[in-house]
Amino acid sequence: MLAYKNSLDFAKEKDLNDPLRAYRDQFYIPVINGIETVYFTGNSLGLQPKSTKSYIDQELDAWKNWGVEGHFEAIKPWFAYHEFLSEKAAKIVGAKASEVVVTHSLTTNLHLLMVSFYVPTSSRYKILCEKKAFPSDQYALESQVRFHGYDPTDAIIEVAPRTGEHVIRLEDLLETIAQHGQEIAVIMIGGVNYYSGELFDMEAITKAGHQVGAKVGFDLAHAAGNVKLKLNEWGVDFAAWCSYKYLNSSPGGVSGMFVHERHANNKNLPRFAGWWGHDKSTRFLMEPGFNPMPGAEGWQLSNAPVLGMAAHLASLDIFDEVGMDALIAKRIDLTNYLEFLINDLTARKGDQCAFEIITPSDPTKRGAQLSILLKGMGKSLFDKITKMGVIADWREPNVIRVAPVPLYNSFEDVFKFSACLEKAIDNDGNV
Numbered sequence: 001m002l003a004y005k006n007s008l009d010f011a012k013e014k015d016l017n018d019p020l021r022a023y024r025d026q027f028y029i030p031v032i033n034g035i036e037t038v039y040f041t042g043n044s045l046g047l048q049p050k051s052t053k054s055y056i057d058q059e060l061d062a063w064k065n066w067g068v069e070g071h072f073e074a075i076k077p078w079f080a081y082h083e084f085l086s087e088k089a090a091k092i093v094g095a096k097a098s099e100v101v102v103t104h105s106l107t108t109n110l111h112l113l114m115v116s117f118y119v120p121t122s123s124r125y126k127i128l129c130e131k132k133a134f135p136s137d138q139y140a141l142e143s144q145v146r147f148h149g150y151d152p153t154d155a156i157i158e159v160a161p162r163t164g165e166h167v168i169r170l171e172d173l174l175e176t177i178a179q180h181g182q183e184i185a186v187i188m189i190g191g192v193n194y195y196s197g198e199l200f201d202m203e204a205i206t207k208a209g210h211q212v213g214a215k216v217g218f219d220l221a222h223a224a225g226n227v228k229l230k231l232n233e234w235g236v237d238f239a240a241w242c243s244y245k246y247l248n249s250s251p252g253g254v255s256g257m258f259v260h261e262r263h264a265n266n267k268n269l270p271r272f273a274g275w276w277g278h279d280k281s282t283r284f285l286m287e288p289g290f291n292p293m294p295g296a297e298g299w300q301l302s303n304a305p306v307l308g309m310a311a312h313l314a315s316l317d318i319f320d321e322v323g324m325d326a327l328i329a330k331r332i333d334l335t336n337y338l339e340f341l342i343n344d345l346t347a348r349k350g351d352q353c354a355f356e357i358i359t360p361s362d363p364t365k366r367g368a369q370l371s372i373l374l375k376g377m378g379k380s381l382f383d384k385i386t387k388m389g390v391i392a393d394w395r396e397p398n399v400i401r402v403a404p405v406p407l408y409n410s411f412e413d414v415f416k417f418s419a420c421l422e423k424a425i426d427n428d429g430n431v
């Protein structure tokens with residue numbers, strides 16, 4: 001690993017040599033109480049690109065000038081608005097454009113996909129997921145199980161970290177899949193766990209799932225725009241993600257969904273239908289009899305919420321320009337530097353406050369996020385760094401989640417974060 005240094009000069013030098021450094025200027029960095037924040041919660045809500053406004057304004061103008069005619073007359077006709085996003089979103093998740101559609105919101109899309117891929121039978125009705133999945137996913141899976149008449153305590157298999165460990169071992173996941181193989185209908189896992197920051201080996205999980213005859217899907221809320229994804233190549237059956245975390249596309253913004261091409265023309269899959277999923281050449285004949293579009297588009301219910309889609313398109317255009325490989329290269333360096341500084345702090349301040357990073361240290365097993373377990377000082381430390389302008393995320397009982405984001409965070413941000421922690425430890429009680 002590169003020899004990192006705990007110094008502002010070193011961090012500034014890294015920024016000077018960063019090929020993506022100009023992109024920070026394309027985002028609004030929040031200034032709170034006169035302090036430019038160290039914004040480390042791009043894993044929760046990504047920052048606003050300065051270009052977003054013009055994309056939304058274009059649609060507001062089209063609406064103003066055309067009314068309903070905007071569906072066909074707008075510069076980007078609303079009738080086909082989602083089509084402007086598919087290919088760009090598909091590149092981010094390693095899919096073909098026909099396998100991806102941007103529509104609805106994340107939890108809605110998870111439900112729609114479960115309707116199609118969770119088809120339980122009396123012998124094969126279980127869902128395997130990770131322990132401590134994001135609550136919305138837990139509720140979604142439980143309600144799906146109940147909807148089909150099963151009991152979640154029996155039908156949901158959770159794979160947990162071993163006692164005393166914080167992340168789930170791949171071997172334990174694979175063993176559980178093999179062990180319960182004949183009973184598992186669907187495997188549904190968060191590609192990157194929101195709490196621990198662990199990146200799962202989706203390729204291996206997909207292979208193991210298919211070997212036992214299960215369908216395999218992923219929630220990519222914390223993975224899309226963060227880690228390398230190859231959904232098509234890995235053979236993943238389905239996936240969904242939100243656009244407002246690493247993808248910077250407005251609070252509560254639209255979601256992406258992926259359906260593997262081998263299911264593209266399977267009209268026998270059960271699905272909840274709506275007019276926007278219907279064959280577009282006959283959609284406006286308004287005739288009875290649902291005939292789904294091939295590919296992911298066939299899962300759309302409603303016409304596109306164009307303003308939210310416009311915000312997403314603004315961000316996708318930036319991702320398209322930068323490319324995931326360049327982003328990932330910087331992300332690895334930024335997060336490694338953060339890890340170095342945190343460990344350095346523990347080595348020097350361990351008597352007052354020690355930090356245990358529960359996220360895997362192997363860069364192939366994590367994305368941007370580090371989840372830091374505090375030992376010695378608690379929430380008061382977090383409150384102090386918040387006052388100094390650090391925006392991070394606190395999880396009870398004592399975990400700080402931070403994600404330096406390669407598009408707009410700098411090495412200087414990472415240094416400042418660590419310097420704030422050090423100052424907060426030194427000035428215990430008075431900042």
Ligand SMILES: *Cc1c(COP(=O)(O)O)cnc(C)c1O
Pocket residue numbers: 105106107108134136137190194219221222242252
């Ligand atoms: C952020 C997140 C959600 C949020 O779902 P919405 O439907 O967009 O509110 C769901 N699942 C995971 C894993 C998340 O990280």
